[in-house]
Amino acid sequence: MNIELKKFGTTLVSRPAGKEAWLAFQPVLKEVLLDEKIIVNFDGVVVLTPSWADEFLTPLRSNFKDKVELININNPSVKATLSILDDSGLSSYL
Amino acid sequence: MHRFTYTTMHKLLSIGQVAELLGVSIDTLRRWDSAGRLCSIRSGVHGHRFYNRSDIDQYLQDINTVALNWAKSTSAVEPNPDVYCQTRDIFQARLEKLQSELSKITPIEVVSLITAVAGEIGNNSFDHNLGNWPDIPGVFFSYAMRNRKVVLADRGQGILTTLKRVRSELANSSEALKMAFTETVSGRYPETRGNGLKFVRSIIVKNPFSLYFQTGDAQLYLKKDDDELNIKQTETIIKGCYALISFEELL
Numbered sequence: 001m002n003i004e005l006k007k008f009g010t011t012l013v014s015r016p017a018g019k020e021a022w023l024a025f026q027p028v029l030k031e032v033l034l035d036e037k038i039i040v041n042f043d044g045v046v047v048l049t050p051s052w053a054d055e056f057l058t059p060l061r062s063n064f065k066d067k068v069e070l071i072n073i074n075n076p077s078v079k080a081t082l083s084i085l086d087d088s089g090l091s092s093y094l
Numbered sequence: 095m096h097r098f099t100y101t102t103m104h105k106l107l108s109i110g111q112v113a114e115l116l117g118v119s120i121d122t123l124r125r126w127d128s129a130g131r132l133c134s135i136r137s138g139v140h141g142h143r144f145y146n147r148s149d150i151d152q153y154l155q156d157i158n159t160v161a162l163n164w165a166k167s168t169s170a171v172e173p174n175p176d177v178y179c180q181t182r183d184i185f186q187a188r189l190e191k192l193q194s195e196l197s198k199i200t201p202i203e204v205v206s207l208i209t210a211v212a213g214e215i216g217n218n219s220f221d222h223n224l225g226n227w228p229d230i231p232g233v234f235f236s237y238a239m240r241n242r243k244v245v246l247a248d249r250g251q252g253i254l255t256t257l258k259r260v261r262s263e264l265a266n267s268s269e270a271l272k273m274a275f276t277e278t279v280s281g282r283y284p285e286t287r288g289n290g291l292k293f294v295r296s297i298i299v300k301n302p303f304s305l306y307f308q309t310g311d312a313q314l315y316l317k318k319d320d321d322e323l324n325i326k327q328t329e330t331i332i333k334g335c336y337a338l339i340s341f342e343e344l345l
Contacts, residue, residue, distance in 0.1 A: 011186070011189065011190050011193060011209065011213070013186070013189065013209075013210065013213035013214065013217060014182060014186065014213070014217045014220075015217065015221055016182065017186075046193065046202070046205065046206055046209070047193065047205075047206050047209045047210050047213060048210065049210050049213050049214045049217070049290075049293065050214070050289040050290060050293045051213075051214060051217050051218075051221070051290060054289065075202075075206055076203045076206050076207050077206040077207055077209070077210035077297075080207070080210065080293060080296055080297050081210075081293065083296070084289045084292055084293045084296060085289065
């Protein structure tokens with residue numbers, strides 16, 4: 001499964017927006033097959049903060065663990081966010 | 095009638111130039127002119143608006159002072175609509191406007207980081223004061239592109255009040271400010287969040303930016319390569335939070 005984050009917006013900064021994205025995406029995530037990878041594509045995201053990421057990426061990683069793969073994470077705010085979310089294991093993608 | 099010499103004209107700016115400098119629309123400048131907030135000089139048969147450069151310089155320098163005065167004032171008055179984000183939706187829209195303005199003058203790397211810092215600080219104000227605003231809800235949010243400054247302020251409860259709910263041992267604003275910038279702790283227990291200001295710090299110390307942050311009677315000044323937090327006690331008290339982000343090295 002591919003998740004294109006830019007479809008949620010390019011300035012992903014608030015908790016409510018992250019929570020809403022997570023809730024809205026639940027029906028899609030229920031369709032993930034047992035051995036299917038979940039590829040999260042950051043292409044097109046201009047700004048990401050821990051507030052948004054904590055509501056979407058943290059539970060995604062928590063629920064699907066190593067099945068989650070992050071790509072196109074070169075944006076500096078994306079890198080800074082992932083490195084601060086070390087408790088969730090997201091910093092390991094850097 | 096005033097005669098416009100070359101020297102006089104040289105010190106005057108057109109409304110378009112001023113709009114660019116302040117990061118606002120020409121219509122906004124016309125409204126400010128009518129309201130007496132930023133007055134123009136009319137010239138020519140069509141009465142075109144011009145501005146004294148010294149007035150604009152003064153205005154740009156004053157943005158942070160206006161925000162600070164609003165945050166510490168004992169009288170609760172809503173800020174000017176152009177800088178007031180009563181709700182998070184308004185803040186998000188104006189943050190994206192900041193991002194757009196930044197992208198005209200700085201590389202995408204800087205746009206991304208400055209917007210992220212401003213976004214995290216502004217959203218923190220909403221996160222920690224929702225349903226608990228003491229008087230005026232929302233944030234003061236403004237910026238001066240020419241001076242490379244972004245300012246945010248709120249009249250919320252402040253960091254000490256928020257964190258004391260989960261860390262009752264906190265004795266003063268300085269301790270609370272230090273904790274907010276160094277530990278993963280949230281005043282929204284039982285939520286396991288609280289990375290926001292740590293994130294802000296991680297960006298400031300690695301880039302040619304600086305941050306002045308005040309809450310209660312504690313102030314923090316943070317800049318590139320700072321290992322320690324430089325927290326001092328202030329004479330004036332802000333009940334909420336005030337933040338001035340500068341990136342003047344990119345001038």
